[in-house]
Amino acid sequence: MQMNRENAFIKWTLIVGCELFLALFLILPLVFIIQTAFAQGLATYCNSITDQYAVKAAWLTVKATLWAVGVNTLFGLSAAWCITKFAFRGKKIISTFIDLPVTVSPIIAGLIYVLTFGRQSFLFPLLDKYDIEIIFATPGIILATIFVTFPFISRELIPVLTAQGVDEEEAASLMGARTWTIFRKVTLPHIKWALLYGVVLCTARAMGEFGAVSVLSGHLRGKTNTLPLYIELLYQGYDFTGAFAASSILVLLTIIILILRVWLEGRGNKRMELRH
Amino acid sequence: MSGHNNVSEKAYVELRGVNKHFGDFQALKDINISISRGRLIAALGSSGSGKTTILRMIAGLETPDSGEIVIDGKVVNDIPGSDRGVGFVFQSYALFRYMTVYDNIAFGLRVKKWDVATINQRVKELLNLINCEGLEGRYPSQLSGGQRQRVAFARALAPNPQLLLLDEPFAAIDAKVRLELRAWLRKMITQLGITSIFVTHDQDEAIEVADEIIVTNKGRVEQTGTPRELYVNPKTPFVASFIGNAHPVENYDQFQFFDRLGEGTRAIIRPEFVSVFKKGENKQFVKSAEEGVVEDVIFRGSSLELKLRLHGVTIPATRSVNDSIIEIGETVDVFIHRLIVVDGEKIIVQHNKSLKKESVVI
Numbered sequence: 028m029q030m031n032r033e034n035a036f037i038k039w040t041l042i043v044g045c046e047l048f049l050a051l052f053l054i055l056p057l058v059f060i061i062q063t064a065f066a067q068g069l070a071t072y073c074n075s076i077t078d079q080y081a082v083k084a085a086w087l088t089v090k091a092t093l094w095a096v097g098v099n100t101l102f103g104l105s106a107a108w109c110i111t112k113f114a115f116r117g118k119k120i121i122s123t124f125i126d127l128p129v130t131v132s133p134i135i136a137g138l139i140y141v142l143t144f145g146r147q148s149f150l151f152p153l154l155d156k157y158d159i160e161i162i163f164a165t166p167g168i169i170l171a172t173i174f175v176t177f178p179f180i181s182r183e184l185i186p187v188l189t190a191q192g193v194d195e196e197e198a199a200s201l202m203g204a205r206t207w208t209i210f211r212k213v214t215l216p217h218i219k220w221a222l223l224y225g226v227v228l229c230t231a232r233a234m235g236e237f238g239a240v241s242v243l244s245g246h247l248r249g250k251t252n253t254l255p256l257y258i259e260l261l262y263q264g265y266d267f268t269g270a271f272a273a274s275s276i277l278v279l280l281t282i283i284i285l286i287l288r289v290w291l292e293g294r295g296n297k298r299m300e301l302r303h
Numbered sequence: 304m305s306g307h308n309n310v311s312e313k314a315y316v317e318l319r320g321v322n323k324h325f326g327d328f329q330a331l332k333d334i335n336i337s338i339s340r341g342r343l344i345a346a347l348g349s350s351g352s353g354k355t356t357i358l359r360m361i362a363g364l365e366t367p368d369s370g371e372i373v374i375d376g377k378v379v380n381d382i383p384g385s386d387r388g389v390g391f392v393f394q395s396y397a398l399f400r401y402m403t404v405y406d407n408i409a410f411g412l413r414v415k416k417w418d419v420a421t422i423n424q425r426v427k428e429l430l431n432l433i434n435c436e437g438l439e440g441r442y443p444s445q446l447s448g449g450q451r452q453r454v455a456f457a458r459a460l461a462p463n464p465q466l467l468l469l470d471e472p473f474a475a476i477d478a479k480v481r482l483e484l485r486a487w488l489r490k491m492i493t494q495l496g497i498t499s500i501f502v503t504h505d506q507d508e509a510i511e512v513a514d515e516i517i518v519t520n521k522g523r524v525e526q527t528g529t530p531r532e533l534y535v536n537p538k539t540p541f542v543a544s545f546i547g548n549a550h551p552v553e554n555y556d557q558f559q560f561f562d563r564l565g566e567g568t569r570a571i572i573r574p575e576f577v578s579v580f581k582k583g584e585n586k587q588f589v590k591s592a593e594e595g596v597v598e599d600v601i602f603r604g605s606s607l608e609l610k611l612r613l614h615g616v617t618i619p620a621t622r623s624v625n626d627s628i629i630e631i632g633e634t635v636d637v638f639i640h641r642l643i644v645v646d647g648e649k650i651i652v653q654h655n656k657s658l659k660k661e662s663v664v665i
Contacts, residue, residue: 195398198393201389202414203386203415
């Protein structure tokens with residue numbers, strides 16, 4: 028009894044603590060964003076979010092995010108597959124390099140690309156000759172976004188694939204199944220939910236990316252400004268309503284992703300329950 | 304059982320001078336094996352002895368550094384595992400966990416593009432064979448360990464392989480079910496007449512189930528033979544001490560009627576080499592028995608395990624539970640029938656000299 032009472036006390040303290048923390052650091056700022064966004068009335072809010080620069084910034088963010096998710100899904104799958112299913116020299120190195128973007132400051136990531144593709148780079152004459160613009164243009168923003176979200180998907184997949192081992196794949200291949208069939212029928216069902224989770228994380232991170240993109244963008248309104256950059260621009264210009272209105276778009280996108288994630292997880296769990 | 308095999312019978316599976324390294328570790332050293340059609344073979348050894356590598360190599364899951372793998376007269380080194388006509392049962396079964404029992408068994412047949420009706424018929428047939436009718440809609444996680452093993456067995460058999468390979472087929476099953484499954488698997492394989500090789504580290508398992516045992520140690524084949532041959536006639540010190548319940552004895556020449564066979568030799572004694580008699584009970588060996596003291600008596604259910612003190616060494620013996628009771632501390636008559644003497648890499652079975660004129664049947 029004594030023990031139970033003590034446990035109950037700890038339980039409620041922790042629950043209340045968590046909720047207070049969330050309220051203070053998450054809910055309150057969110058409410059504040061919405062409140063400020065609507066502070067000067069609905070009309071101003073609508074004007075702010077339909078502003079052509081805001082729309083273009085939102086569109087660029089979506090575009091960069093889609094690219095990053097697409098590329099990183101492909102890369103994440105191949106990297107995770109290759110690291111967990113094969114034994115080879117240099118595996119450790121590859122594995123470490125994949126994690127690099129998380130440890131490198133985004134600003135530095137941006138600068139790396141400026142140095143690699145900018146005017147002072149030995150690659151520049153080549154790029155110039157073929158009229159390829161990377162720095163201060165959309166490709167640069169996409170590159171930066173891909174870079175910072177690089178490990179998100181592979182890192183979700185590697186533990187799941189490692190835990191699974193290679194037995195099932197070996198069994199399938201001994202029965203004559205081709206690599207693609209093995210991937211589709213044996214590996215994919217296993218990593219489906221981890222993959223989707225990785226995609227969600229990657230999307231969220233890609234949409235919010237500021238640092239690296241900031242370096243590479245050049246801040247051309249309507250051209251190379253993503254939503255986070257646009258928000259900063261408005262904020263620096265004391266247009267709080269505009270800044271928070273634009274933020275609300277980002278918040279909305281995040282909430283859509285969250286709902287998507289909860290829905291996906293729910294489906295995943297239901298599938299699993301059928302199996303037990 | 305397939306009965307006795309002639310020496311002239313052509314080998315179905317052969318490994319010729321096979322070597323394999325994993326990095327700096329040499330997993331297999333000049334392996335030569337020959338297996339006849341229809342036999343049930345055990346590859347027995349401790350972990351890291353190379354037994355699993357041999358199996359995976361025959362299946363095509365590993366490639367040898369040098370040497371040839373021959374199945375049914377054809378060198379298969381460059382033929383992928385899926386075209387070798389081999390069924391493989393993995394240690395952990397490796398059932399596809401996101402597929403039903405039906406889909407698991409049908410997988411290989413679908414890959415081979417059998418038509419739906421034939422697949423259906425084949426799966427039904429196999430479910431019947433493994434006594435799992437009605438479980439076709441279940442997922443592997445909903446099966447017991449024994450059922451999983453049987454499904455893995457059925458899945459491996461589905462495409463009618465000529466050779467069945469099983470990697471530690473009983474390792475993941477609890478002791479009680481294991482005994483049942485051993486008997487079941489042996490019956491199944493003998494009934495189907497399919498050449499089978501299974502890997503195990505458990506000598507009881509190998510002795511009970513296999514027609515023939517390949518003993519591996521440190522990447523080499525120590526000896527190949529029927530369980531009886533290995534038991535009675537071990538060819539290497541490793542086999543002599545690995546098979547059976549072996550106890551080393553250094554000064555074996557102090558036992559009566561045994562001679563020392565050279566310097567640096569030692570002996571191995573097994574409980575079944577020793578007869579124990581209560582005082583006065585001994586009639587047959589009355590003149591040649593020695594006196595020993597019982598140090599310990601352990602009840603094993605079906606028999607009694609004794610530890611005897613004789614000339615300052617402890618030797619093992621067994622006694623039937625039907626025999627009259629022997630107490631700890633009792634002085635008994637001990638007769639040692641034979642010893643296995645190890646001389647470097649050579650093995651000599653030395654019989655009790657007092658038996659010399661009688662013919663010894665083991």
